[in-house]
Amino acid sequence: MTTSAAGERTLRGRAAIAGVGETNYYKRGAAEDPEFVLALKAILTAAQDAGIDPREIDGFASYSNDRNDPSRLAVATGMARCVVVFRALAQGQFARFGQGPRLPGVSGEPAYTMPYGLMSPAQMFSMRCMRHLHETGVSRDTYKAVSLAAYHHAQNNPRAVMHGQLLSPEAYDEARWIVEPHRLYDCCMENDGAAALIVVPAERARDLPNTPVYLLGATTGSEHRAGAPCHNAPLYATACFTTLAPRLYEMAEVTPGDVDVLQSYENFTGGVVMSIIEHGFCTPEQANEVLTFENLIAPAGRLPLNTSGGNLAECYMHGLELVIEAVRQIRGDSPNPVSGARVSMVTSGPMVTPASNAIFGSEEVL
Amino acid sequence: MNAAANHLPAGLPAPRPARDGLDTPYYEGLLSGKLLIQRCTACRGWQWGPEWICHRCLSFDLDWAETEAAGRIFSWERVWHPVHPALAQHGPYLVVLVELPQADHVRLVGNLLGDPHQPVPIGGAVEGVFEHRPDGEPPYTLLQWQLTG
Numbered sequence: 336m337t338t339s340a341a342g343e344r345t346l347r348g349r350a351a352i353a354g355v356g357e358t359n360y361y362k363r364g365a366a367e368d369p370e371f372v373l374a375l376k377a378i379l380t381a382a383q384d385a386g387i388d389p390r391e392i393d394g395f396a397s398y399s400n401d402r403n404d405p406s407r408l409a410v411a412t413g414m415a416r417c418v419v420v421f422r423a424l425a426q427g428q429f430a431r432f433g434q435g436p437r438l439p440g441v442s443g444e445p446a447y448t449m450p451y452g453l454m455s456p457a458q459m460f461s462m463r464c465m466r467h468l469h470e471t472g473v474s475r476d477t478y479k480a481v482s483l484a485a486y487h488h489a490q491n492n493p494r495a496v497m498h499g500q501l502l503s504p505e506a507y508d509e510a511r512w513i514v515e516p517h518r519l520y521d522c523c524m525e526n527d528g529a530a531a532l533i534v535v536p537a538e539r540a541r542d543l544p545n546t547p548v549y550l551l552g553a554t555t556g557s558e559h560r561a562g563a564p565c566h567n568a569p570l571y572a573t574a575c576f577t578t579l580a581p582r583l584y585e586m587a588e589v590t591p592g593d594v595d596v597l598q599s600y601e602n603f604t605g606g607v608v609m610s611i612i613e614h615g616f617c618t619p620e621q622a623n624e625v626l627t628f629e630n631l632i633a634p635a636g637r638l639p640l641n642t643s644g645g646n647l648a649e650c651y652m653h654g655l656e657l658v659i660e661a662v663r664q665i666r667g668d669s670p671n672p673v674s675g676a677r678v679s680m681v682t683s684g685p686m687v688t689p690a691s692n693a694i695f696g697s698e699e700v701l
Numbered sequence: 702m703n704a705a706a707n708h709l710p711a712g713l714p715a716p717r718p719a720r721d722g723l724d725t726p727y728y729e730g731l732l733s734g735k736l737l738i739q740r741c742t743a744c745r746g747w748q749w750g751p752e753w754i755c756h757r758c759l760s761f762d763l764d765w766a767e768t769e770a771a772g773r774i775f776s777w778e779r780v781w782h783p784v785h786p787a788l789a790q791h792g793p794y795l796v797v798l799v800e801l802p803q804a805d806h807v808r809l810v811g812n813l814l815g816d817p818h819q820p821v822p823i824g825g826a827v828e829g830v831f832e833h834r835p836d837g838e839p840p841y842t843l844l845q846w847q848l849t850g
Contacts, residue, residue, distance in 0.1 A: 435785035438714045439838075446716035446724075447750055448810045450843055452709050453796045455784040462798055466776035469823045512781040512793075564750035566798050567808050571776075 345586050348701045351540035351547040354385025355659040357530040360496050360650035364427030366527035373529035374423035381531040386544040387417065392533075394418035416536065422655040423529035432456065433525055447565045456602060457522055460686045461514040464605030467572035468516060471619035473612075475516055477626040478604035479507055481640065482520045482647060484631035485601065489644030492670035496526060497648035521604040523646035530655040532662065548665040551678070551696045552587030554579045557688035574609035574685030579692055584615075587678075587694040591615040594694070595676040596639045596664045598657035599685075601646045606685030611638075614682060614692070633671035642671040657681050658693070665697050708812050708832060708845055709794060712787030715837050724751045726765040731842035734831050738804050740766040749807035768804045770829025770844060775800040775808055777821040793817045799827055799846055814847040826850060 358368075358376050366373060382389040394415030426432070435454035440446075448454065453462070467473065486502035489495035502520055510519035540547035557575045561568050570577060584590060591614060599607045608626060611617065616638055617625040625637065633639035643649045643660035650656050661681040663669040677700050683691040718725045730737035739751045743760035747768070754761055776798040783789050795813040800806045813821060814830060827846040834841050 433784060436714060437786070440717040441714040442717045442719045443724075444750055445714070446719075449714045450709075450716050450841075451796055451810055451812050452713060452780060452785070452788060452794055453810055454714075457782070458778065458780055458784070458796065461778045462776050462796070465778055466798075466823070469776070512779070514781065515779040560756065563756070564752070565808070566776075566810060567749055571808075 346553055347551050347586055347588065348549050349537055350534050350550045351537045352532050352550070352662045352695065353387065353535045353540045353543045353545060353547070354381045354383070354533040355531070355662050356380025356382075356384050357494065357650075357652070357656065357659065358528050360494055360652070360656075361527040362496060363525040363527060364425075366425045366427065368425075370423045370425035370428055370527075370529075373425060373527070374421050374531070377423065377529035377531040378419050378421055381419065381421075381533050384545065385533040385535075387533065387535075391417045392419050396420045416539070418534045419531055420534060420655070420658075421529065421531040422653050424652065425527045426525055427527065444564050457514045457517060460603050460606060461517050462566060463571060463573075463686050464603065464609075465516055467605065467609055470572045471612075471622070473608060473619055473622045477608045477622055478516070478521050479504065480626050480628045480631055481601065481604040481607045482507055483628050484636075485641045485645050485647035485649075486520070487628070487632055488642050488671045489648035492643050492649055494670075495644040495649040496524060497644060502648075516605060517603050520647070523602050524648075524651045526651045528650055528652055530650075530652045530659055532655070532659055546666045547698060548662045548679075548695050549698070549701055551589065551694040551700070552583050552585075553691065553693040554582045554586065555689050555691035557690055561688040561690075572609075574606050574613055574682075575688050575690040576610060576613040576682065576685070576692065579690060580614045583692050583694060587696070589678055589694060589696075589700075593678050594638075594680045596633070596642060596661070596673040596679050598641055598643075598645065598661045598679075598681040600654040600657060600681075600683050601641065602684055602686070604647075607640075610682045610685045611640075614680075633669075633673050639671070639673050642669055642673065654681075654683060661693070661695050665695055706832075707834070708814060708843075710787050710791055713785060715834070716841050716843075717839070723753065727751065728841065730765070730767070731831065731844060732833075732840065734842075735767050736770040736829060736844065737765040738768050738801070738807060739763055740804075747801075747804040747807050749804075749809065768801060770831075771803075771849075772799040772801040772809075772827055772829075772846075774798070774813075774821060774823050774825045774827055774846075776823060777813065779817065779821075795819075795821060797821065797827070797846055809844065811844050811846045814845050822848075
């Protein structure tokens with residue numbers, strides 16, 4: 336067990352990811368299996384990858400948009416010995432995320448926005464991003480770089496829904512607006528499929544076939560009144576990581592400069608730019624210079640970003656595919672490996688509360 | 702105060718007072734052409750949306766006070782992609798987030814009236830326009846915005 340500034344309250348080095356797996360990823364509505372069958376298949380694949388019998392699993396965490404910590408906490412505190420984290424989506428069988436509700440009336444907070452045509456995630460979050468562009472002077476060119484990097488990485492990833500569909504800068508610029516300041520390729524896809532990963536205590540991981548990928552830190556939460564109603568959050572032009580980012584680095588005992596590769600949840604590219612800034616990879620003033628396509632691509636970019644294609648171009652598995660990619664970067668079996676990657680970071684859905692983030696590391700950084 | 706024709710087509714979800722009564726004064730105010738915002742009796746702070754507790758001083762002694770329907774554009778967006786059948790043939794529209802400097806800068810969501818292709822200045826002064834929907838069940842009023850000057 337490590338000692339750190341956070342003392343006993345740290346997760347550092349206690350749990351490890353022993354295996355990962357996913358089903359085929361599909362366009363929305365294209366999965367042939369029922370949603371729960373997808374989940375089961377992904378879990379079996381992850382168990383096989385981990386080299387464990389699925390009957391050993393004694394904890395479950397259904398991964399939602401943002402909350403990926405309970406399983407690690409459970410493992411670290413001894414509540415469970417082998418936890419599977421999973422997510423399954425079959426939107427042909429259930430409601431779509433990107434559509435407004437067909438209701439005659441609404442009350443409470445939705446009643447302050449939906450009658451004005453503000454009802455989808457793109458519409459909720461673009462308002463924040465527009466304010467961020469205004470306050471900081473960050474250019475929409477940074478959005479474009481995030482999008483082009485994701486599509487670039489998907490071309491080396493046979494799992495990616497957008498494999499074989501390279502996005503050119505011209506096609507990005509000519510794509511229709513969804514909600515200004517976001518064009519079509521700034522928005523995540525909607526997909527079917529399932530993904531899973533297996534979390535075990537660190538000492539168990541060392542006895543399993545895969546290279547252990549250790550959890551160095553994970554936090555969840557938001558700043559004060561991040562969830563204030565009706566677009567009244569005090570720090571409105573943020574991704575909600577202002578308090579989490581320092582806590583994460585403290586727990587993981589690394590700095591932004593130590594991070595070799597980053598997976599940052601893209602609901603919309605504007606949120607990725609905010610997340611990167613709030614996690615200290617650049618200041619708002621540096622963003623236009625730092626967040627370029629060349630800097631964001633593996634293997635040699637300054638900050639390789641979303642190296643599987645992520646929510647934009649691999650699969651919108653609500654970000655669980657990003658966690659899996661962060662693990663694969665440490666194992667060395669990413670489709671776009673960053674050579675010698677030892678510290679791999681993932682940040683959750685931006686502009687929501689609670690947000691979360693995590694840092695993984697190889698044995699040598701423990 | 703100005704009254705507007707319907708800005709967005711019928712068929713979007715209509716606002717209804719919450720069953721717990723928390724925001725009833727807001728809707729009653731709009732029906733009579735007044736903007737009522739929650740105000741703390743103890744610390745005199747304004748807050749929006751309505752809450753059961755004052756987020757500043759933690760008093761439960763909250764009241765409602767009228768404020769001028771006038772403010773500044775804090776942020777905006779032009780929506781092009783419809784996500785509701787009522788908007789399918791409508792074309793782009795503008796949603797603005799308006800801050801009220803005279804009420805502790807609380808922010809309200811509404812539509813910006815006028816040409817949906819117009820440039821939208823953050824910081825621009827706007828005035829409220831009450832859009833009455835007497836055919837709603839129950840009848841309701843939306844608060845829209847237009848640039849001044």
